[in-house]
Amino acid sequence: MRGAKTKRGDGVPRKIAHPVRFAADEYEELRRKANQAQISISEFIRRAAINKQIRTYKPPPQVNRKFYQELSAIGVNLNQLVRAVNTANKAGKLVEVDANAIADLVGSIIPVIKQAQRDTLVCFNDREDNQE
Helix, strand or coil, X not given: CCCCCCECCCCCECCCCCCCCCCHHHHHHHHHHHHHHCCCHHHHHHHHHHCCCCCCCXXXXXXXXXXXXXXXXXXXXXHHHHHHHHHHHHXXXXXXXXXXHHXXXXXXXXXXXXXXXXXXXXXXXXXXXXXX
């Protein structure tokens, strides 16, 4: 369907216009793709912006291999501990767990994980485009 469409299929009027600037080559590519899809440029932009997830983020930084291996080992140990406690509980055995030791372990891991999260999330705050 070509031409200006001032209402959506459900009858909601399209009253808001937002100007967008393109370089000549970008506009030509956009026009070509819209023509190929046999829809207007506006409809093509709407479909691309609303119906598809478009990522413009830089890739996350490489994770330090040693950090990854240590974190994996901690996860394996915690998983083994939880599995052993669950197995014992299912068998009706009383399992004594040193809650303070586990709390200390988790307490020592949390700051490292939070720092890794901050380091990783930096790339998502440094977007290549300045969208509002």
